[in-house]
Amino acid sequence: MFEIGVEHYLFVSAFVFAMGILVMATKRNAIGILLGAELVLNAANINFVAFGRYRVGGLDGAIAAMFVIVLAAAEAAIALAIFLNFYNNYATIDVDQADTTRG
Amino acid sequence: MHETLGLTMPLLAKIWLPAAGDLRLVLPDLLLIATIVAILLAPLLSRRSLRVPGLLALLGAVVGALACWFVIGDVAASGSDLFGVAARDGSSGPAMLVADRVSLFFRMFLMVFLIVIVAMWMMTDGEREQNPHEFLTLLLASALGMSLMTSANHLLMVIVAIELASLPSYGLAGFDKFRRTAAEASVKYVVFGAATSGLMIYGASLLFGMFGTLHVPTLAARLATGGPGGPLLAVGLLAFFAGVGFKISAVPFHFWCPDVFEGASLPVATWLSVASKAAGLLLLLRMVFAFAGHAGGEYSQYVLPTISYGVGVFAILTCTFANFAAYRQTNIRRMLAYSSIAHAGYMLMAGAIVVRSSGYENAMSAVVAYLLIYMFMNLGAFMTLGLVAADTGEESMKSFAGLGWRDALTAAAMTVCLISLVGLPPLGGFYVKWWILAALGGAAREANMPFLWVLALVLALNTAVSLYYYARVVWQMYFVPPEHEKPLRAPGAGKALVVACALLLILTGTIWVRPLKSMADRYTSNMYTVSAARTDAGDGLAAAVRP
Numbered sequence: 001m002f003e004i005g006v007e008h009y010l011f012v013s014a015f016v017f018a019m020g021i022l023v024m025a026t027k028r029n030a031i032g033i034l035l036g037a038e039l040v041l042n043a044a045n046i047n048f049v050a051f052g053r054y055r056v057g058g059l060d061g062a063i064a065a066m067f068v069i070v071l072a073a074a075e076a077a078i079a080l081a082i083f084l085n086f087y088n089n090y091a092t093i094d095v096d097q098a099d100t101t102r103g
Numbered sequence: 104m105h106e107t108l109g110l111t112m113p114l115l116a117k118i119w120l121p122a123a124g125d126l127r128l129v130l131p132d133l134l135l136i137a138t139i140v141a142i143l144l145a146p147l148l149s150r151r152s153l154r155v156p157g158l159l160a161l162l163g164a165v166v167g168a169l170a171c172w173f174v175i176g177d178v179a180a181s182g183s184d185l186f187g188v189a190a191r192d193g194s195s196g197p198a199m200l201v202a203d204r205v206s207l208f209f210r211m212f213l214m215v216f217l218i219v220i221v222a223m224w225m226m227t228d229g230e231r232e233q234n235p236h237e238f239l240t241l242l243l244a245s246a247l248g249m250s251l252m253t254s255a256n257h258l259l260m261v262i263v264a265i266e267l268a269s270l271p272s273y274g275l276a277g278f279d280k281f282r283r284t285a286a287e288a289s290v291k292y293v294v295f296g297a298a299t300s301g302l303m304i305y306g307a308s309l310l311f312g313m314f315g316t317l318h319v320p321t322l323a324a325r326l327a328t329g330g331p332g333g334p335l336l337a338v339g340l341l342a343f344f345a346g347v348g349f350k351i352s353a354v355p356f357h358f359w360c361p362d363v364f365e366g367a368s369l370p371v372a373t374w375l376s377v378a379s380k381a382a383g384l385l386l387l388l389r390m391v392f393a394f395a396g397h398a399g400g401e402y403s404q405y406v407l408p409t410i411s412y413g414v415g416v417f418a419i420l421t422c423t424f425a426n427f428a429a430y431r432q433t434n435i436r437r438m439l440a441y442s443s444i445a446h447a448g449y450m451l452m453a454g455a456i457v458v459r460s461s462g463y464e465n466a467m468s469a470v471v472a473y474l475l476i477y478m479f480m481n482l483g484a485f486m487t488l489g490l491v492a493a494d495t496g497e498e499s500m501k502s503f504a505g506l507g508w509r510d511a512l513t514a515a516a517m518t519v520c521l522i523s524l525v526g527l528p529p530l531g532g533f534y535v536k537w538w539i540l541a542a543l544g545g546a547a548r549e550a551n552m553p554f555l556w557v558l559a560l561v562l563a564l565n566t567a568v569s570l571y572y573y574a575r576v577v578w579q580m581y582f583v584p585p586e587h588e589k590p591l592r593a594p595g596a597g598k599a600l601v602v603a604c605a606l607l608l609i610l611t612g613t614i615w616v617r618p619l620k621s622m623a624d625r626y627t628s629n630m631y632t633v634s635a636a637r638t639d640a641g642d643g644l645a646a647a648v649r650p
Contacts, residue, residue, distance in 0.1 A: 017305060024298050033294050040301030047308035056315040064259050064317065068304055071266050075297055078270050082277050082289045089286040095294060098287040101362045101437075 009050030017043035030083045030093040034076065041072045125185045128202040130174055131167045131210045135247045138163025142239050153235055157225045160239045161218060168214035175207045175626075182206075182631030184256070197318035199260045201631045205467060206254035208626040209385055216378055216478055217246055219600070224370040226596055227489060228279075238278055241271040242374065249382035252350075253389070256631075258307045258317040258343075261386065265303070265346055268382060269296050272375060276367040288366025295359040296349060303346025309339035319393045320633040326406060327397035337409075344413075347390075350383030351447045354421040361428075364440035369492075372436065373485040376443040381474045384450050387414075388467060389631070395457040396633035407457050408552075415455035415554060419561050422448025426568045435488050436498045438572060439481070442524060445569060446477055452558045453539060456546040464627055465545060469538035472623035476523070476531040476611060483520035483604030487513060490593040490601070503576055505585025513591060513598050514580045516605035521573040523608045526566050531611035531619070536566065538620070 020039030027033050045065040052061015083093050090097055126133070141163070142156045149155040182203030220242070224232075232238060248268030255261040273296060277289025307317065313331045314322045326332075348356040364372040394410055422445045429441035450473055453466035488498060490513065495502040507514040523532030540559050547555035611619050 020301065024301075030290060030294065034297060037297035037301045040298075040305055044301070044305040044308040047305070047312060051308070051312035051315075055312055060317065061311065064308075064311065067259055067263060071263070071300075071304075074270055075266070075293075075300070078273055079293045079297060082273060082286075082293050085277055085280055086286045086290045088280070089283045095290065098290050100287055101284055101365045 006050050006054035009046055009054075013043045013046035013050070016040075016046065028094050028096050030086070030095050031080075033095065034079050034083075038072055038076065041068055044068060121186055124177075125202075127177065128174060128183070128185060128207075129200070130170045131207070131214065132247060132250055134163060134167045134170055135243055135250070138167075139240055139243045139247070142236055142243070146236055151236070153229070153232070156235045156239050157221060157229055160221045160243060163243070164214045164217040164221065168211050168218070171207050171211035171214060175204060175211070178202055178204050178207060178629075180629045182629065184637060185254070197257060197316070197321060198637075199257045200251070200254045201256045202254060203629065203631040204626045205385065205471065205630055206250075208471065209253045209381065210250045212381070212475065212478070213246055213250055213378060216374075217242075219482060220370050220374045222596075223373065223486065223489075223600070224368075226594060227370065227493075228368050238275070241274045241278070242371075245269075245271040245275065245374075246378070249378055252382040253385040255386065256319050256389075256393075258310065258319065258322075261319075261390075262300075262304055262307060262346075264386075265350060265383075266300060268350070268379060269300065272379065275371045275374075276363050278371070279368055282366075284366040285368070286366075288363045292359045292363045295356070299345045299349035299356055302342045303349075306339045306342025306345070309335060310343065313339065319390060320396070320637050323394045323397055323633065326394070327399055327402045329401070332406065340410075340413075344417075347383055347387050348417065351380045351387065351451065352421075352444050353417050353447065353451060354424045354444070357421070357425070357444050360444055361437045361440040364443075365434065365436050369485060369489045372440075373482060376440070376485070377474075377478050377481055380443065380447045380450075381478075384447065384454075384470060384474070387451070387454055388463075388470065391454045391457055392463050392467075392630070393633055395463055408554075411455045411457045411552065412554060414451065414457075415558050418448050418451035418455060418558065420448075421445070421451060422565045423561065423568075426565050426572075429569070429572045432572070433500050434498055435500060435503065435576065438576075439484055439488065442569070442573075443481065445565065446473075446524075449536065449539060449562055449565070450474070450477075452562060453542060455555060455558055456542060463546075464630060465542040466539075467630060468620075468623040468627040469535065469542045471627055472538060472619055473535040475619070475623075476535045476608070479604045479607050479611075480520045480523045480532055483516060483601050483608070484524065486597055486601045486604070487517040487520070490591065490597050494592050500575065500579055503579040504583040505580070505588075506591065507581040508588065509585055510591035510593070510598075513593070513601055516601045517580065518577050519605035519608055520601075521576055523612070525570050525573050527570075529609075529612040531608045533612060534616050534619070536562070538623075 016039055020036045020043060023036030023039060024033050027036060045068055048061040048065040052058065087093050138160060142159050145155050145159060182201050184198030185200040185202050186198060229235060245268050248264050251264035252268055255264045273289055273293040276292045277285050279285040310322060311317050313336065314325045316322055345356055352360040364376065391410065391414060395407065425441045425444035425448060429438050429445065432438040432441060450470050453470045456463055456466045491502050491506065492498045519530065523530035526532045526536040540562060543555045543559040547553065
């Protein structure tokens, strides 16, 4: 029976982070990219809480994670509003269609 | 209910009870918040009048600027910690914010710029804007985020401040719901912003794990006394830099910048081109100088030069790439966007000066003077573009053809702004660039860092390169015949603003050189400095609530 330590949490968080980056790099759907960004934020949250619990002690990590959760919610709210507005203008949320300005 | 309150209140008081002196030093921020609340409540009384919110915003900005002016004298020498969380043993915990003259000076700068932007907006889009309250709320909220960015001293505060500046900016970029380019600009902005802020927060979580704190001076102190290093540290710092680099549009985090400037309305583009970059730069310089506040064997030998090279390479990439990209542009708005990226690169060079000496006060002074002059030259250029675009209906290079014959005064003022953007004497833009060069050279000599000479050389070469694309506009205005000879139809206030900017640039390049320099020196002397008492700040919030 092994003990669960900080390393296990870090593996999970590194995996989630890598998935998030991969999703952001490959998805062309705006909401898909937003999901990738949320995965990265959640990876950071796992880090904050795990480090806070095993390395640092106290509530610093947990408080930081709480702030990040709120920021992620605010970001999702404004991003979805902007995507809706984009859809109204372009009838799609494929970010590759956003190419009228370039250079 | 009563019992819980009885338990909670002393605990809250123990964790956080702001001192009156601290509140005084954040008075400008509190005034901004009050203005936002007033603008949101105004429709209850004024039935969505179009004028009231604009006037309220102007009033708030004027009072805020005056408040900065009165408070700036009260700042303690070498700055002060604000809102330190008191630990159980009575010692003060890590401070979230700091106050020093630079931070208050920046707030004053921001308020003055806010006044101009609100006035510009009222003259152009404000007349027919259907939702002025919402627009101004977003604008002021982003101003609040920017002013917090310049005094943040804790990575959590940095993250919150950057997001508070960014999220309203995404909304501002796409505020005009019926224009396709605005919708596109805001989508690009929000997607890049979400990606880089994710990276930044992940980087902060790594730094938190490595050093056990998010308080920047403590973090720097632990790094200096042989904290963990190696690749993980580099990844953490680099990921964190992505978020800050996004705000100052450092290459390769700059992709949003030209598209957003092109898609957003003119006041918003002007606002983002100066204010958001200024805030990001001051934030970055504060971080870098916190690291430079320490010295010692391995740390001075490896860590500090790495930071210096890192920031320097980003600065070189930023200004060189932007200057060459500006060549190809036919749309003046995009050209000005790349020009603003290049200027951010020049100012970023000051961040490579990480030697513990008078070096970084010089660097900060040069950057503050640069920001002030940059505000006037950019404002003049963007405003002229706005006038020309309103008259001809397009923003291409061609729309400037023959402006010198159609409106001699505006064209002359625009020429002054452009020459100042290049950085030629006898205009303000020359001296501020010269001071950056002098700060780089002085630090290179003092600390024997040849890399800083390279930066100075790159800065000089880039100035020569940039001459070409600015001169192209001047050529259009004077040597290309206009399509028709009718004089430029433009509001008088707009022309007056452009001329005022040009006059200020001429004055700061001639008789006001010394006053400008001594003012920048005065506001950057006694910067917040890291001392032992400020770094051994306990374990953070935990110390206050741990049983």
